[in-house]
Amino acid sequence: MNELAQAIPYFGSRNPRVARGIVLALMLLAPLLAGMIGNTWIRVLDAALLYVMLALGLNLVVGFAGLLDLGYIAFYAVGAYTWGFLASPHMGVHLPFWIVLPAGAGLAAMAGILLGFPVLRLRGDYLAIVTLGFGEIVRIFMGNLNVTNGPQGINMLDSLNIFGWDVSRNIQITESFQINALTSFYYVFLLFVVGSVIVMRRLQISRIGRGWAAIRDDELAAKAIGINTRNMKLLAFAMGATFGGVSGGLFGSFQGFVSPESFTLLESIAVLTMVVFGGMGNLGGVIVGAVALSLLPEVLRYIALPIQQAIFGKVLLDPEVLRMLLLSLAMIFMMLIRPAGLLPANARYSREELVKGLKEKQA
Amino acid sequence: MQPWLHAYAALGVDAKSLILPRRGSSIPARLYLLAPSDALVLYNLLTQVTPTLNTMETLLQQIVNGLVVGSVYALVALGYTMVYGILGLINFAHGDVLMVGALVALQVAAYLQNTWPGLGTTAILLISLGAAVPVCMLMGYTIERAAYRRLRNAPRLAPLITAIGMSFLLQTLAMIIWGRAYHSFPPLFPTAPLQPIEGVFITPVQVTILVASAVLMVALVLLVNKTSLGRAMRATAENHRVASLMGVDTNKIISTTFIIGSGLAAVAGVMISSNYGVAHYSMGFMPGLKAFTAAVLGGIGNLGGAMVGGIVLGLVESIGAGYIEQLSFGLLNSSYQDIFAFVILGIVLIFRPTGLLGERVSDRA
Amino acid sequence: MMKKKLIAVAALALSGSLSAGLAQADDLVVKIGHAGPLTGNIAHLGKDNENGARLALEEYQAKGVTIGGKKVKFELISEDDQGDPKTGNIVAQRLVDAGVKGVVGHLNSGVSIPASRIYNQAGIVMVSPSSTNPTLTQQGFPFVFRTMSNDIQQGTVLGKFATAKLGKKVAIIDDRTAYGQGLADEVEKGVKATGGAVSSREFTTNQSTDFMAILTKVKSQNPDVVVYTGMDAQGGPMLKQMRQLGIAAKFMTGDGGCTLDFIKLAGDAMNDKAYCSQAGLPLDQLTDKTFRERYKKRFGIEVQVYAPYAYDAASAIVEAMKAANSVEPAKYQPFLKKVAFKGAGGNVAFDDKGDVKAGAITVYQFRAGKWEALK
Structure with a gap:
């Protein structure tokens, strides 16, 4: 904060x-x-918070430990499908959230380790393409297995029920005043986000976080000073995946429906873009990036259509096309102007900072 | 006997026929995959578990399919691998350059067919190709100049994000210009399939694809290894700074690399569209992804690797899709077709972290 | 836009209080929502649905409808869901916010299913004119209906037609989307029910262009018919590649391929061995003979595909309102279950789940450059 x-x-x-x-x-x-x-905007905010959690989790892998992961959405899928299995009529089980969420997180963490093992030796861009492949493999399996109900997906997922409080119900306070379910979801998600931020913060400055930073900046040197790079990398994959799993579970409960098309490569890229756009390695930046990029399309739709109507008398560009256009231009120019993101990491342990410090000393 | 042979024996396959005289120990372990006797084992395996009459044709047909797809992958992979070798950048927009090439060619061909109905298809093909290639070359040059050049010393992920942004930008612009519909690409080749072997079909387009890719690949290898431009490219790939000290204009070399790569992509785009008869704004994405996988599979930064990777990937995909049910005892089916690329990639990289032919350790991480 | 809305609300409130003050029965404004893709590559279909619904409401308005002693004024609020589930949810929420009393939409099954949850939760009736996925009405949502026969009905007809008329040995390929897979499963059942055999079931994706590998495998089983359940963008090239591989079997596809684009994409591979099926009646055999004329007169364009069913969906909502003498969804929903009238695209009456009873399916064959309805 x-x-x-x-x-x-x-x-x-x-x-x-x-x-x-x-x-x-x-x-x-x-x-x-x-x-x-309008309630529409609360729904948009809810979705934005889910993206914030995803971006925070991916930031742990990419920003903290420097492992480029292009298949991060797979862990989101694992979390969401776990919710689908354990809390829906699909399997006929309806477990409470305090079992389902940790289960989803645990499974996602296992998936993270599963991915981590074979790719330990790979570096940089080899890692990127293998993680991308992993994401696709998970999606294809989800879309074809019988247990996941194939492309039809799983419907009628239980909503989040916190010890008897069904978050998806409106709370009637007085006759005319009620707390909307979407608002309740917002605060629940906000709690999760705040919790994640606190954990991340502690992690970053802990021994583990410093180990990750060392691996990110120079793996060989990190090994030389006695950091167990293998375990640290696996830990990064597992922890990053855990956050993905939790937000996946929340997504399932919120949407009530999971199907493979929610977990495409484009989603992975979208989350990565949020991380890099906001400022990799910097929690605040990542949050800003995620919120900005997930609100952008909706804002555009509200603003762009009437403006085009007013100026040209007709709609020249669909909001969807315009969104893509602006998003791609933003990605390109942002990187040209601020290659380290909107709010660059306060480079406490990064190499650039050290180099800069040394240069200043010499000068 | 090995345990997996028992499994096949249980299915009624004559396991003995699968066991061939062992290879001489002189064959190095690395070539194991390529040993001819293994190909025979594979063939025996495939034919015995496929209870149909026309197995031989089916297998040959799948190999033809795989070679066609694979040589397109290889052609596109060359563009990825050249850029990566020199800049260490995954040029995500490369696949979309291919798409632009196809759509420009489509536009030109449609225009020609409307304006000069008498023009022969070969002429139309050559003119539209002649329009698509320079357009893509110019685009490749512009992309590098405008978006990548300034980022050469930026943090590692910045150019990657720019490249993804560039890919989206090209797709969006194409969507604005050509709409979202699937356009049918005019048939510029004779459509009647040939039958070199009874029961195995190959169309003239596919023959052209095989020949043209082979020619282009050989030409590129010659260019890189035998000319002074090629020497400059190799020097730049090795070390920018040293190369420029030696009098190489590295900026020019990098631009040239993009221009050549984009030209190849344009050719690949026209080939894909003529082969399938379709062109649309997102057609570059999947081939781009597969070609990139092929480049990494072969060892990114290595021209030979891109070709081997492309062909291997094409063959694995089509043979895999054709025989996965038999090979997995009915457990899996062709809906898993798209995972082969990644599974093979994962397996190869576990044992050879720099790809099949990769030598240089990529240490840009 | 926001401001305009606020002013409109204020004006409404003002007029409301004025009329109350004068103690005079004013018009009752009833908002009906429509949602479908109004931008993107199937925007023309979305617009077609919107027009269908609009025509129905305008005609009722012209005839005059009185509910609860007040003359009703219908207002159609049309929203663009872009054919995307996520946008669909947001659009659904927006319609709920706007206080619509019923919704005609959405167009795509993939959008309708998640959106139906929002409408149902808000207690607003939704009648889809074109979503054919069976799941939509199997969720147990009392407020969800449709006026188009679903994929179970279509798949069965497709499968039975293939075996009965085209050949006993059928290969089925689907595109692994919710639509394609659902339809393919029903085709398989239909084939088996008529004594046919499924020689192979193959799979591709809705982004593929190369089908050579799976077609080669299909070929090795020598089927009489190849059925593809997916969209025209894949179906057309697939038919072309079938002929390239020397497969002479007949080809059949579902409503996703019953389009002009399919014909263009398949190119010279098109001949009378190509068939397709589509839910609903052929446009020249609609039950409401003057519908196409009225539509063309009002909007200046031809009916595309689903407009008659959007017209029926809107009509069903109004009929139920009239029967219940209320515009509140909770009040008229029980009457919607009981409506029975002759609509533009057939008789409209719903079963327990909310599916239309006796929905029509038409099979087409390619003849002389276009799809022609059989029998």
């Missing part, structure tokens, strides 16, 4: 307390503000 606060122009560095207050207020009030325009 500090990073987010600091990111606010001017305010952030001068008056951190106010900045933090603003961020906190925005986080808490967002669904209420969005609700004033």
Whole structure:
């Protein structure tokens, strides 16, 4: 949160307390503000939070440990399908969330290790293509096995029920005032996101996090100073996958329907883009990237259509086309202007920072 | 006897026929996969577990299918591997250059057919190819100039994201220009299939694809190994800075690499579209992905590797799709066709982390 | 846009209070939603549905409908779901927010199924004119209906036709989408029920262009008929490649291939050995003989495919409202289950699940450059 606060122009560095207050207020009030325009926007925010969790998990693998993973969405799929198996009429089991979510996370972690083992020796771009392949293999299996109901997917997933509180029900407070289910989902997801951020934060500055940073910057040197690179890499895959698994489970409960088409390569790329766009390695940046890129299409749709109508009298570009156009241009120019992302990692342990420090010393 | 032979014996396959005189120990272990006796084992295996009459034709047909697909993969993979060898960049937009080539050729061909109905198909083919190749070359040059050049010293992932962005951009622009529909590509080749062997069919387009890819690949290898331009390219790939100290204009060499790669992609695009009779805005994605896989399989940065990788991948895919049911005892079926590429890749990389023919250790991580 | 909406709401509220003050029965504005892909490659089909629904509402409006003693004024709110499930959910939520009393849509099954959950939860009736996936009405959602026969009905007809008329040995290929696989399973049942044999079942994807490997395998089994359940973009090239491999078998495909594009993509491989099936009646045999004329007069274009069923969907909603004498979905939903009238595309009456009873399926054969309805 500090990073987010600091990111606010001017305010952030001068008056951190106010900045933090603003961020906190925005986080808490967002669904209420969005609700004033329409529930649609709360739904969009809910989806954005799921992407935030995904991006945080991927950031752990790519940003912290420097392992390029192009098949991250597979773990999301594992989490979502676990929810489908353990809490839906598909298998006839309806387990509570405190069993299903950890199960999904655990299975995802196992999948992470499964992927991790064979690719330990691979570096850089070889790793990218093998992880990409892994993502595709998982999707193809999900789309063809009988247990997963093939391309039809699993429907009627139980919604999140926290000790008797069904999150997907509206809460009627008085006759005219009710808390929308979507709003409840928002706060539940927010809790998960905040929890993840805290865990990530602790991880980053722990011995493990520093080990990852060392491997990311120079694997050989890391090995030489006694870091068990094999275990550390496996741990990174497993932990990253865990976050993917949890958000997958939440996605399943929220959407109520899982099918293989939600877990395509494009989704993996979308999440990676969020991470890099926001600022790899920087939690605040990753959150900003995920929120910005998941809100963009909806905002565009609201703004672009009326503007085109007003100017040209007809719709020249579909919102979908326009979204793709802007997204691709943003990806290209963003990298040209700020190759390290919107909010670059405060490079406490990164090589660039050290090099810069040395150069300054010499000068 | 090996345990897997028991399994086949249980299915009623004559396991003994599968066991052939062992290879002489002089064959190095690395060539094991390529030993002729193994091909025979594979053939015996495939024919015995396929209870049909026309097995031989079926197998040969699958090999033809695989070679055709594989040589297209190889042609596209060359573009990936050249750029990677020199810049260490996965040029994600390469597949989409292929798509632009196909659609430009389609546009030109359609225009020619409408304006000069009397023009022969060969002339139309050559003119549209002659239009598509320069357009793609120009595009390759522009992409490198505008998007990649400034990022040469940027953090490792930045150019990758730019490349993905470029791929999306090309697809979106194509979508705006040509719409989302699948366009039918005019038949510029005679369509009647040939039968070199009774029961095995190959169309004139496919013959052209095999010949043209082989010629282009040989030409490229000669270019890289025998000319001064090629020497400059190899030097740049080895080390930019040293190459430029030796008087190589590295910027020019890198641009040339993109231009050559994009030209090859344009040819591949026209081939794919003439073969299947379809062109549309996202047609470059899958071939691009497969070709990249092929490049990595063969050892990225290595021209020979890209070709071997492409052909191997094509063969594995079509033989795999054709025989997976038999090979997995009915457990799997052709819906798993698309995983072969990745499974083979994974297996090869576990044993040879730099690909089949890769020598240089990629240490850009 | 937002501002406009706010003003509209304010104006409505104002007019409401005014009329209350004057104690005079004003028009009752009933919002009906429509959702379908209005942009993208099947935008023309989405627009067709929208037009169908619009025509129905306008005709009722012109005839005059009175509910609860008030004259009803219908307002169609049309939203673009882009044929994408995620967008579909957001659009569904938006229609719910807008306070629609019923929804005609969505077009694609993949979009309708997740969206139906949102409508059902909000207690809003949804009638899809064109989603044919059986799952849609099997979820046990009381507010979900459709006016188009589903894939079970179509697949059975397809499979039975293939074995009875074309040949006993059938190879089935599907594209591993929810639509393709669902239809293929029903075709297989249909084939077996009529004493045919499925020689092989092969699979491809909805992004493939090369089918040589699976077709070679199909060829080795010598089938009489090859059935492909998927879209025209794959079906056309597949037929072409079949002929390239020297497979002389007849080819049949479902409604995804019953298009002009299919004919273009298959090129010179098209001949009278190609068949397709489609839910609904052929356009020149609609039960409502003047429908096409009225449609053309109103919108200036020809009916595409599903407009008659969108027309029927909207009509069913209005008929149920009239019978219930209420525009509230909770009140008129029981009456929707009981409607029975002659619509544009056949008799409209729903079974327990919300599927249309006795939906029509038509088989077409390629003749003289176009798909021609058989019998």
